Amino acid sequence: MAGVQVEGLSRHYGEREALDGVSLSLSEGQTLVVFGPNGAGKTTLLRVLATLLRPHAGEVRVLGSSLPGDAWEVRGRIGLLGHEPLLYRELTARENLRFHARLHDVAAGRVEELLARVRLEHRADEPLRSLSRGMVQRVAVARAVLHDPELLLLDEPWANLDPAAVELVDPLIGAESDPARPRTRVICSHDPSGGLAEADVVLGLRDGRQALLRGAGDVSPEQIAELYR
Amino acid sequence: MRRTVGALLRKELLVELRTLESVPAMSLFAVTTFVVFHFALQRSSVDGDLAAGILWVTLLFAAILGINRLFVADADQGGFDAFLLAPVERTALLVAKALALLAYLVVLELVAVPAFALLLLGPPLGQAMPDLLGVLALGDLGVAAIGTLVAALAVRTRARDLLGPLLALPLLVPIVIGGARATSPLLALGHAGDPPGRWLLTLGLYDLVFGLIAYALFDFLLED
Amino acid sequence: MYGKGLRALSISTVAVMALALALVFFYAPLEADQGFLQKIFYVHVPLAIVSLCGFVIGGLFAIAHLRTRDPRWDMRSYVAIHMSLIFGVATLITGSIWAKGSWGHWWAWDEPTLVSFLIVFLLYATYQPLRFAIEDPERQARYASVFAITAGAFVPLNFIAVRAATAYVHPRVLGATSNLPSQMALTFVVSLIAVALLFTTLFKYELTAKHVRSQLRALRRLADRRAGTAEPVRRARSAAPGAYPAPTIGAPATGGR
Numbered sequence: 124m125a126g127v128q129v130e131g132l133s134r135h136y137g138e139r140e141a142l143d144g145v146s147l148s149l150s151e152g153q154t155l156v157v158f159g160p161n162g163a164g165k166t167t168l169l170r171v172l173a174t175l176l177r178p179h180a181g182e183v184r185v186l187g188s189s190l191p192g193d194a195w196e197v198r199g200r201i202g203l204l205g206h207e208p209l210l211y212r213e214l215t216a217r218e219n220l221r222f223h224a225r226l227h228d229v230a231a232g233r234v235e236e237l238l239a240r241v242r243l244e245h246r247a248d249e250p251l252r253s254l255s256r257g258m259v260q261r262v263a264v265a266r267a268v269l270h271d272p273e274l275l276l277l278d279e280p281w282a283n284l285d286p287a288a289v290e291l292v293d294p295l296i297g298a299e300s301d302p303a304r305p306r307t308r309v310i311c312s313h314d315p316s317g318g319l320a321e322a323d324v325v326l327g328l329r330d331g332r333q334a335l336l337r338g339a340g341d342v343s344p345e346q347i348a349e350l351y352r
Numbered sequence: 353m354r355r356t357v358g359a360l361l362r363k364e365l366l367v368e369l370r371t372l373e374s375v376p377a378m379s380l381f382a383v384t385t386f387v388v389f390h391f392a393l394q395r396s397s398v399d400g401d402l403a404a405g406i407l408w409v410t411l412l413f414a415a416i417l418g419i420n421r422l423f424v425a426d427a428d429q430g431g432f433d434a435f436l437l438a439p440v441e442r443t444a445l446l447v448a449k450a451l452a453l454l455a456y457l458v459v460l461e462l463v464a465v466p467a468f469a470l471l472l473l474g475p476p477l478g479q480a481m482p483d484l485l486g487v488l489a490l491g492d493l494g495v496a497a498i499g500t501l502v503a504a505l506a507v508r509t510r511a512r513d514l515l516g517p518l519l520a521l522p523l524l525v526p527i528v529i530g531g532a533r534a535t536s537p538l539l540a541l542g543h544a545g546d547p548p549g550r551w552l553l554t555l556g557l558y559d560l561v562f563g564l565i566a567y568a569l570f571d572f573l574l575e576d
Numbered sequence: 577m578y579g580k581g582l583r584a585l586s587i588s589t590v591a592v593m594a595l596a597l598a599l600v601f602f603y604a605p606l607e608a609d610q611g612f613l614q615k616i617f618y619v620h621v622p623l624a625i626v627s628l629c630g631f632v633i634g635g636l637f638a639i640a641h642l643r644t645r646d647p648r649w650d651m652r653s654y655v656a657i658h659m660s661l662i663f664g665v666a667t668l669i670t671g672s673i674w675a676k677g678s679w680g681h682w683w684a685w686d687e688p689t690l691v692s693f694l695i696v697f698l699l700y701a702t703y704q705p706l707r708f709a710i711e712d713p714e715r716q717a718r719y720a721s722v723f724a725i726t727a728g729a730f731v732p733l734n735f736i737a738v739r740a741a742t743a744y745v746h747p748r749v750l751g752a753t754s755n756l757p758s759q760m761a762l763t764f765v766v767s768l769i770a771v772a773l774l775f776t777t778l779f780k781y782e783l784t785a786k787h788v789r790s791q792l793r794a795l796r797r798l799a800d801r802r803a804g805t806a807e808p809v810r811r812a813r814s815a816a817p818g819a820y821p822a823p824t825i826g827a828p829a830t831g832g833r
Contacts, residue, residue, distance in 0.1 A: 137713040138797070175436055176576050199439030209434040211363070211425060213370040218363075225359035226438035250370070266434070501726065505719055509709035515702065519723070522699035523730060526737035533741060554737060565729055569722045572642055576715065 126151045126307050127172060127274070131181035134167055141167045143331040144181070149324055152305030154298050156318045156339075158347050159328035165311040166205070168328070169276050172309060173203045186274055186307075199227055202272035204280050204296070208263035212252040216243055216262045219251065220269060227270040237265040241291055256283045264292050275308045281317075315344035353447075356440040360448035365455070367425055374421045375459050378414040382464035385410045386471045397474035404535035407468055408491075408528050411457075412521075414464065415495050418456045420516045422449055422503040432574060446500055446570040453503075454496040461488055473539065480538040487538070487547055487555070491531040494559040498523050501566040504573045523562075530555040582780055589773040596763070596770040604763040613677035618763055620670035622771035623663050624693060628731055630660030630775060631700060635728020638721035650717040651817045653724050655782045657703055659775060664697045685742070692738035699727050708815035717817055786816070 127149040134142040142164045149155045157165045170176040172185055174194040182189070188196040203209075210219045220234040238244045241261040251259055260283045267275070280296055281289055298308060298321070312318030319325065325342045327335040327350045334350055335342070368374060389406050390396065398406060426432055435445060465484070469477045477484070499520060506516040530551045537545035600618045634656035641649035671693070675684045685691060706723055710716040 138793075170576075173433075173437065175433060195439070198437060201437065203433070203437055205433070207429075207431055207433070209431040210429070211367055212429050213367055213425075214363070218366060222359060222363045223434065223438075225362075226356065226435065226440055228355075228439075501722075505706075505722060508715075509706065509719070510711075511705070511709045515706055515709060518702045519699070519706070522695050522734075523726070525695050526734055529737050529741045550740065554740065558733060558737070561729065561733060562726075565726055569642075569725060572718055572722055 125187045126153060127155070127186075127309065128184040129172075129181070130183075132168075132171065132178050132183055133180040134171060134176060135179055140331045142171070145326075145328070145331075145333050146181075147324070147326055147333075147336055149307060149309070151307055152298075153323040154308040154310065154321055155324045155326060156322035157309065157311045157326045157328060158313070158315065158318065158350055159334070160351050162330075163328040163350075164331040165328055166278060167331075169203070169205070169278055169309060169311060172274075173201055173276050174198060175203075197274075199270060200273045201276065202267040202270065202274070203276045203278075204263060204267040205278045208251075208259050208266075210251055210259065210262060210266065213250055215248045215250055216254070216265075217247040219262065220265060223266050223269055229270050233269060237269060237295075240295065241265050257285055257288050260284055261288055261292060264295055268295050271304075273304065273306060275306060277308065277310045279311055279313060281314075315347040319344060319347065353441050353444055356438075356444035357448045357451070360435075360444060361451055364448060364452040368452070368456075371425075374418045375456050378417050378456060378460045379463040381417055382410050382414045382460060383467045383471075385413065386464075386468055390472060395472075398472050399474040400540045401532075401536045403468075403473055403539040404532045406472065407465075407535065407539075408532045410468075411461065411464060411488075411491075412495075412524060412528060414460055415457060415499060415524075416517045416520060418453060418460070419499040419503045419520055420506075420513055422453060422500065423507040424512075427507045436574060442571045442574050443567060445574070446504075446566060449503070450496045450500040450566075453499055454492055457492045457495060461492075475539060475541050477539075483547055484535065484538050487531060487534045487552070490552060490555040490559060491527050494527045494555065494562060495524060497559060497563040497566045498527075501562075501570065501573075504570065508573075526558050527555065530558065582777075582784065585773070585777050585780060589770070589777045592766065592773050593770045596767045599763040599766055604760050605757070613674065616670055616674045616677070618767040619771075620667060620674055621764070622768040623667040623670060624689060625768065626771045626775045627660045627663040627667050628693070628696070628735075629772075630656050630663065631696065631731050632728045634660065635724045635731075638724035638728070641717065641721045642725070647714075647717060647817060650721060651786060652783065653721060654707075654817050655779055655786070657700060657724060659779050659782070661697070661700055661703070663771075663775060664693070664700070667693060668697065688739040688742040689735075691742065692735045695734055695738070696727075696731055699730065703727075704815045707817075713817065720817075 127147070129145060129147045132142055132145045133140060145164075145168065147155065157168060159165050167176065171178055171183060171190070174185070174190060174197065177191040184190070186197050186200055188194070190197075211222075214222070216238065217234065220237065221231060223229075224231060224234050235244070238247050241264065243258060243261060243265075246254060246258065251262065254262075264280070267277075275296060277296060280292070284292060296308070298306060308321075310318065310321060312321075319339060319342065322339040325335070325337050325339055325347070326333060327347065329350055335346065386406070389410070393402075393406075395402075426435075436442070465477075465488075502516060502520045502523065506512045506519060509515055534547035534551035534555065537547060596618070600615055604615065604618070634653045637649050637653035637656060641647075641653060668690075671687075671690045672682050675687070675690070676682050683690075703720065703723060707716050707720050710719055
């Protein structure tokens with residue numbers, strides 16, 4: 124079962140409901156793609172699943188553990204790639220990744236491995252502020268998968284990446300990985316056709332409420348575009 | 353826990369070494385303030401109560417500069433998120449930041465105390481130095497604990513540069529009271545005396561209580 | 577739940593205050609060297625005591641808030657501190673008047689209670705700016721609670737520190753109750769009870785008013801939603817705790833182990 128199970132999730136911001144009664148079920152190894160206009164609650168949902176925000180009502184189970192009570196059980200097994208790269212601009216790529224490696228108790232060798240896979244080994248010792256946005260995004264991806272998480276939460280991961288970089292990054296955040304350790308993914312996307320291609324399950328959010336929840340096969344890009352009207 | 357504190361502290365000092373945002377500013381501020389005091393008080397030499405007061409006030413305001421910058425890099429760039437996602441004890445951040453602030457204060461004093469002795473202090477410092485260092489150390493511990501808590505409180509608000517000092521100063525008054533009272537006899541003309549044990553005890557107790565309070569409350573500031 | 581007992585409380589408050597005033601003016605003897613002005617002592621000291629207790633109680637409510645995450649505790653904490661701040665201003669003013677009348681200066685550094693009170697007041701004066709500077713109501717409440725607990729612990733410690741630092745030239749008031757002649761002692765105790773009752777009554781009034789207002793707002797929103805005329809919530813930034821529904825999920829053991 125594991126994966127992500129959400130039942131009636133609500134989270135308010137003062138009197139405004141950021142999320143209102145959202146429910147979904149995602150099995151281990153599946154990919155959920157979340158669509159919706161800005162302010163619909165996509166980022167809030169992602170952050171709740173990441174244990175960064177507490178649910179105010181409803182039940183949330185991530186990788187078998189109930190939030191917020193057992194959040195500490197899953198913390199090391201989730202990878203988040205948000206809008207912010209979560210990296211220090213004055214430190215180098217290598218220093219940033221090494222810092223995260225220490226926090227997650229990951230061997231230093233893994234840092235080198237990932238630097239090579241995102242093709243940044245030769246620029247790994249320059250402060251991040253001297254790298255382009257695309258490069259910083261690549262380092263951010265490396266950070267997100269550094270500890271080989273079972274659950275990946277991605278907020279528009281392909282933004283800022285040119286096609287070559289997308290090719291580099293896809294294997295890292297893609298669904299196919301080690302078959303012995305299935306990777307569950309939740310992706311927020313604004314691209315109806317591209318996002319749909321990745322999805323097993325599709326969730327559409329509008330004003331914090333779920334407008335649609337279907338298997339990927341039962342939904343067309345036009346229906347998704349409807350959400351944005 | 354120790355490993356996490358180590359990793360955090362290392363990152364902290366690395367960022368500070370790269371940007372040199374806090375320590376040079378604090379030290380320069382202290383020296384400049386001594387010059388200002390010279391002109392404001394129209395004195396070339398101070399001792400006893402006055403000297404203790406000037407020293408502590410200057411160190412206090414320089415510390416405020418450091419407190420203001422303490423969490424800014426994390427709030428603006430690295431993000432607390434990355435730390436919150438890691439399977440580590442959250443209080444490690446408090447300990448690491450407090451140790452970093454303590455380190456900054458020590459470096460500040462390495463510059464400020466000799467500068468003070470050079471520019472304004474009348475009586476020679478030699479004999480009283482070990483005692484002075486002891487008093488300063490006790491004061492630093494309290495400033496580090498309270499400063500870190502206040503910095504964490506202020507950084508994610510809108511008026512972070514204003515709220516930090518406004519919150520910190522009243523909370524640090526007892527440290528100034530204890531510190532200044534304990535330092536006065538050390539800087540007195542003639543035979544420098546010992547710092548009254550009562551004040552050392554007060555300082556120590558205050559440090560302990562607020563250290564514990566900071567430890568207990570810090571987690572609540574980080575979550576969302 | 578909030579309005580119960582308000583009338584009885586108000587009546588008893590007025591009664592005790594009237595009694596206290598009567599005692600102050602007609603019963604308590606005139607003090608030898610300070611004269612009539614000394615009677616301010618019966619107002620100033622109870623105000624100080626109640627105010628400081630209010631701050632500490634605000635801290636206790638804040639602890640309850642952090643443990644249960646129930647926004648009602650935050651509301652209580654806010655009102656307690658708010659009230660204490662007002663009583664605090666009154667304390668400083670009456671203290672200043674007393675100082676001027678007794679010793680000729682508007683301020684007396686030698687009076688440790690007054691001095692430590694000033695520091696506490698300066699600290700709590702930042703409470704509302706702090707709240708106002710945080711927009712997310714839940715985070716505002718949480719940060720305010722952390723502040724209230726820290727400041728609440730600070731009150732007694734600061735008092736001890738300042739008292740130790742100040743030489744007593746003038747008779748200390750608080751410990752002096754045992755030395756007061758019985759008439760003065762009685763008047764003092766009654767005044768203290770009167771001020772404490774006043775605080776409690778005002779506290780309940782403000783709490784009830786806020787509660788009613790937020791219920792009204794919730795009902796209005798419900799009606800709007802039913803009628804389909806609901807507008808997006810646009811609540812002005814505020815330092816006062818908003819009423820948002822208490823989370824139905826209880827507080828866990830603090831995260832991060």
